[in-house]
Amino acid sequence: MSTIKQTPDESDPSVKNIYQDIRDSRKTNYIGNFWRYLAFDSSLLKNVWEDVKNLMVKDTIIDKKTKEMIYMAVSITNNCSYCTHSHTATAKKLGMTQEEHSEFLSIVALAAKTNQLVNGLQVPIDEIFDADRQD
Amino acid sequence: MSTIKQTPDESDPSVKNIYQDIRDSRKTNYIGNFWRYLAFDSSLLKNVWEDVKNLMVKDTIIDKKTKEMIYMAVSITNNCSYCTHSHTATAKKLGMTQEEHSEFLSIVALAAKTNQLVNGLQVPIDEIFDADRQD
């Protein structure tokens, strides 16, 4: 159950072209629900796909598995169930082992714990963290 | 300005011992405010330091710079200013370049954007993401 009616097919040429690019770039025929629902506005679909393609699908400075784990960390913290599922699945495909997955979860859980302690204590920021003082 | 009175010195032996372990493990004489404020309860200080030491300071499966970037992602998403400052400073010390920092920020920003779109559209989860179906 979604807030929009699902796009029923790929008859819109602008949607079809983007789907083709997704399929080619990702080397898979499968188009996930995220893209199928974004397709209710082809310009939004295009805007998001270009961001994802340039940053997550193309080779960049940070390796792909790490990029997915960073994405997972944000998605888990925002409690986005769909996003957590999709990026965990992708990280696994890119080689994230069960041991790495477990250690990753330990880190995001510890971060949430210490974030909460800092908020509760209202810890003042050390001057030493000032980027202008680091070299 | 904090919700507790700052611990004024290191006269409590249980606090002193943990501070010594922090100094030895991290190879620095500096004790950050987070630890100084946690010291208002030495058992809480001990509990948190052991988690941080075992997971973030010791060598584990995921490399240290990546671990800090995962920690940063959670802290930024939770909008914990202290935590963002302290873990960004640590990641830089561990070799995170300006290019990596910038790419990292682009990823956490994109993740927040797509998390929000998924929430707004209420996208149903693809069956293909089911961990039991992946092998």
Added chain:
Amino acid sequence: MSTIKQTPDESDPSVKNIYQDIRDSRKTNYIGNFWRYLAFDSSLLKNVWEDVKNLMVKDTIIDKKTKEMIYMAVSITNNCSYCTHSHTATAKKLGMTQEEHSEFLSIVALAAKTNQLVNGLQVPIDEIFDADRQD
């Protein structure tokens, strides 16, 4: 599956009266689950309904469609699935077109993205934003 047992009927007079007011004010016979579950405490039901009635149902300064879009923005950001569904449905009834819905989603997504960048960069606030300096 809820954390309380669903209120089974409208036999409680104080609940019945509020339901009648909801039906009259909204010109519909349908009472949504939110009100049915709140009814487990009729004073809480009354408190919330009066807030909603005065602010969202009555004519006020901001037009009704815009009010629902503001409500949607909060609900999406808080990742409240029920609230996102119910307020999107209401906004549509009040005339939100598919084009407006799409542009709205683009705005809340962009806001989440730039919020995240500001948190990651820890951008200092410009003095020019001070309300006391604006006139």
Added chain:
Amino acid sequence: MSTIKQTPDESDPSVKNIYQDIRDSRKTNYIGNFWRYLAFDSSLLKNVWEDVKNLMVKDTIIDKKTKEMIYMAVSITNNCSYCTHSHTATAKKLGMTQEEHSEFLSIVALAAKTNQLVNGLQVPIDEIFDADRQD
């Protein structure tokens, strides 16, 4: 620095009356900034003060110290710095000891940690938690 110009005095009779009620109910002459800023709209001030008075200032079922600790838990999790400071100060006035404060912080930190693990693992809800099955 605020998003509105601070209300400069208590010349507005509707504001003055509410301030008097705050002073009488709380048995203090001090009016905190929260109320001073809310006063930019006296009807909003009235709405919020009545909620706070009925729920937090008056004697109700849950004891006052516990009510403040519940309020603190929400404020810390939402990372509301002002709210964390003000409700921690109130809880202390109501008798929250340093030992209780410390244990409280340990609980909210543990809750954040396990919330994050549940989100990361996407744990399905046990049928046994269904309120309709509990009696």
Added chain:
Amino acid sequence: MSTIKQTPDESDPSVKNIYQDIRDSRKTNYIGNFWRYLAFDSSLLKNVWEDVKNLMVKDTIIDKKTKEMIYMAVSITNNCSYCTHSHTATAKKLGMTQEEHSEFLSIVALAAKTNQLVNGLQVPIDEIFDADRQD
């Protein structure tokens, strides 16, 4: 549907021992899904169980029902559905009445409302809240 394959049985001795401790400490044979999914990494299971046991299951300074209500407040604010269900069920077992549940919900709702007002107004923190000034 979870991000990991469910642990199928209790054949791993380290998992079995922790499950036995959970059963003994909680005086129930039932092991919730949270523990069954955490068991995919027995060291993480052990770490979390020890925190929960020491803080939530053992007798400490704050009474058990209040501890669960604090836990609920964090879980609701983080919108963790599983956690809200499980800790509400536990609080009820520990004696939380329907009247307390209702008042609790009114408090967490009011806190979210005033947190949001403070954020919107950007209210400056009163000097009087400074812990160093309180005695």
Added chain:
Amino acid sequence: MSTIKQTPDESDPSVKNIYQDIRDSRKTNYIGNFWRYLAFDSSLLKNVWEDVKNLMVKDTIIDKKTKEMIYMAVSITNNCSYCTHSHTATAKKLGMTQEEHSEFLSIVALAAKTNQLVNGLQVPIDEIFDADRQD
């Protein structure tokens, strides 16, 4: 205090060109800190500015004042202090009156309150909200 060293000048031509476009599009000479800090990576600056320009600065379907209020709602809910200040200032410039500001704050506060109640009660979604059933 930021996590990066502030960009000291506009000597980088790619930054200078974007700043010129910001100045021209917004009809102001002032460049806010957000843009000055984003400039540490000119490609990120360009990506964000193009999104903001196309959606918020250009005339689109939703009027500019409403767009800023939607942006404010997300920023307040995410507790992004900088963003709340900057978008409130912009909304005021675009004509948001004090009465509208106050009503807006009442709505975002009520939304946070009812979001929290829905999370606490775990209200099931009405079938009637299904977009596929609406026409």
